[in-house]
Amino acid sequence: MATVRVVVGGAVFDQGRLLAARRSAPPELAGRWELPGGKLEPGESAEQALVRELREELGVETEPLERLAGEWPLKPGYVLQVWTARLVAGEPRPLQDHDELCWLTPDRVDDVDWLEQDRPAVALAARRLAAMDQAPPR
Numbered sequence: 001m002a003t004v005r006v007v008v009g010g011a012v013f014d015q016g017r018l019l020a021a022r023r024s025a026p027p028e029l030a031g032r033w034e035l036p037g038g039k040l041e042p043g044e045s046a047e048q049a050l051v052r053e054l055r056e057e058l059g060v061e062t063e064p065l066e067r068l069a070g071e072w073p074l075k076p077g078y079v080l081q082v083w084t085a086r087l088v089a090g091e092p093r094p095l096q097d098h099d100e101l102c103w104l105t106p107d108r109v110d111d112v113d114w115l116e117q118d119r120p121a122v123a124l125a126a127r128r129l130a131a132m133d134q135a136p137p138r
């Protein structure tokens with residue numbers, strides 16, 4: 001059986017908002033919004049891959065929190081797994097793969113045109129974020 005490669009997406013939270021990133025490439029995905037992240041490299045854990053990708057793509061330091069239950073098919077041979085993550089340092093900038101970023105409150109997550117394959121994870125992330133906001137850590 002062919003191996004399936006994992007793409008790790010980050011539901012990055014800060015101040016009660018979720019970060020969305022607009023892809024600049026490839027042409028079939030450009031202009032659509034996604035959860036920033038990328039492919040797991042050999043020998044890396046998903047959390048390590050996520051922290052590396054978010055550093056490379058956005059210039060920020062993040063702390064993975066938890067994996068959202070589920071796995072979503074992407075192009076053939078790839079699946080998306082999503083972790084929530086907390087912004088630890090830096091202000092995200094579209095350094096690689098993206099041309100625009102925006103922060104969305106849970107009630108406004110549908111304001112951007114997400115890639116179809118990201119929508120279930122985005123809905124889960126928004127619910128998670130709304131729940132966190134109602135019970136902030138002491």
Ligand SMILES: Nc1nc2c([nH]c(=O)n2[C@H]2C[C@H](O)[C@@H](COP(=O)(O)OP(=O)(O)OP(=O)(O)O)O2)c(=O)[nH]1
Pocket residue numbers: 007008009029034035036037038039040053074075078080097115117118
């Ligand atoms: N990062 C990310 N990729 C997604 C999402 N949804 C989705 O269909 N994809 C697709 C786009 C790409 O075909 C693939 C991930 O590739 P990528 O280009 O982000 O990964 P990478 O940074 O590791 O890229 P590279 O090493 O191939 O340059 O998954 C998503 O939410 N986040």
